Amino acid sequence: xxxxxxxxxxxxxxxxxxxxxxxxxxxxxxxxxxxxxxxxxxxxxxxxxxxxxxxxxxxxxxxxxxxxxxxxxxxxxxxxxxxxxxxxxxxxxxxxxxxxxxxxxxxxxxxxxxxxxxxxxxxxxxxxx
Amino acid sequence: xxxxxxxxxxxxxxxxxxxxxxxxxxxxxxxxxxxxxxxxxxxxxxxxxxxxxxxxxxxxxxxxxxxxxxxxxxxxxxxxxxxxxxxxxxxxxxxxxxxxxxxxxxxxxxxxxxxxxxxxxxxxxxxxxxxxxxxxxxxxxxxxxxxxxxxxxxxxxxxxxxxxxxxxxxxxxxxxxxxxxxxxxxxxxxxxxxxxxxxxxxxxxxxxxxxxxxxxxxxxxxxxxxxxxxxxxxxxxxxxxxxxxxxxxxxxxxxxxxxxxxxxxxxxxxxxxxxxxxxx
Numbered sequence: 001x002x003x004x005x006x007x008x009x010x011x012x013x014x015x016x017x018x019x020x021x022x023x024x025x026x027x028x029x030x031x032x033x034x035x036x037x038x039x040x041x042x043x044x045x046x047x048x049x050x051x052x053x054x055x056x057x058x059x060x061x062x063x064x065x066x067x068x069x070x071x072x073x074x075x076x077x078x079x080x081x082x083x084x085x086x087x088x089x090x091x092x093x094x095x096x097x098x099x100x101x102x103x104x105x106x107x108x109x110x111x112x113x114x115x116x117x118x119x120x121x122x123x124x125x126x127x128x129x
Numbered sequence: 130x131x132x133x134x135x136x137x138x139x140x141x142x143x144x145x146x147x148x149x150x151x152x153x154x155x156x157x158x159x160x161x162x163x164x165x166x167x168x169x170x171x172x173x174x175x176x177x178x179x180x181x182x183x184x185x186x187x188x189x190x191x192x193x194x195x196x197x198x199x200x201x202x203x204x205x206x207x208x209x210x211x212x213x214x215x216x217x218x219x220x221x222x223x224x225x226x227x228x229x230x231x232x233x234x235x236x237x238x239x240x241x242x243x244x245x246x247x248x249x250x251x252x253x254x255x256x257x258x259x260x261x262x263x264x265x266x267x268x269x270x271x272x273x274x275x276x277x278x279x280x281x282x283x284x285x286x287x288x289x290x291x292x293x294x295x296x297x298x299x300x301x302x303x304x305x306x307x308x309x310x311x312x313x314x315x316x317x318x319x320x321x322x323x324x325x326x327x328x329x330x331x332x333x334x335x336x337x338x339x340x341x342x343x344x345x346x347x348x349x350x351x352x353x354x355x356x357x358x359x360x361x362x363x364x365x366x367x368x369x370x371x372x373x374x375x376x377x378x379x380x381x382x383x384x385x386x387x388x389x390x391x392x393x394x395x396x397x398x399x400x401x402x403x404x405x406x407x408x409x
Contacts, residue, residue, distance in 0.1 A: 006357050007284075012328030013365050017284045025194055032193045035212050070326060079325040079366075080189040080282055087214025093144060094396045097329040108330060112394040116321075116332025123361045 009126050012101075016078045024076020027060040031081035040088045070100050131229070131306035135176065136376045136384065136405040137169070137315045138344070139262055141185065143254040144396035146218050149261050162400060165390035166262045169404055172388070173263050178313040180226050180273045182233075182299065183256055184375045185317045186281045188213070190253035198245035199287055200295065202237070203276035204230040211251035220257050220266075226273040229306055233275065236302035242295055252276060259317045262402075281318065281369045285356060292371045293352040296378020303379070316376030318369025320391075321362075322398035331364040332399050337391065340370060341403065345386050348377045366398075373403075380407040 063071035098108030
């Protein structure tokens, strides 16, 4: 098994490789534009119109509009770039992370307070450990 | 000559900066974390380093995907505070040490580490949160900073071995600088955490404690840990810990552990902190 296949064996995880960086280039560059207050204002005023200024795929734009971060990652997004979107929304990293797990924000926060997600069974799909 | 007097490792979780900036550091959630740095604040007030060589990673703030250097050293006179999407953190600008930085950059490149040189850069929570944890909330940082930005965002990150070897080269560079300066080296980021996908919230405290022990006593074994093991065992963002190996490489063969702290959680992350002194 090559290293990229090994990455796909890690449960619930997408490794941001050079290929994914290429795939998500315009999506991630759009995210970077939200580091300027005036761009955040323009995005908030007309999200679809702002996204249409970028050569992004329709799937990338829909993932952003839905704040579906798992979908955005599948389309080449990287979490540190996507963070500019939820920062613009005034949401915390913990709320955004919770939204990707299928848990409520409260359930996720309680899991973290109890020591976080256990590594047991979360290391390898194939080996189940 | 310049001297490397200590090494510090610390996590750099953005929520820690926000807690401090919003006056929440005394509440039930955050107090245990900030209390864990009380010893270090006292210690550094006595040590009074002149310069911190601060190894950190940019989180899509200074570097977009347009250009992504693996190792980049800051030679600027000062560094603005980045706007990461909610306005810049209300902390003082970071003052550089251009002359020392240029000396280190030249030394590293001639030592066959092909550094990217930065003369203008905004710094994000990766660099400012460690300063806040160690110095609190001063009107001006009481120390100069030479930043070293490491790509840990996009695979492949530099290997643990390369990081450790770079640390050794940084040691040679700093110790050949003619001015008598008290220099500390900091390695930041980690510990185990994952910020993305259905596995978000992943924490592996057994891995983290083993990492602490090996970093102090057996870095020659630790430096061989491959990317895949970090990704599986410490979460997709836990690979930031390779930056601690740069710090460790700069301290020489033996170190004395002065202080250790571990806390879960800070937002999504396990927080680890070490203070090391070079030599027995």
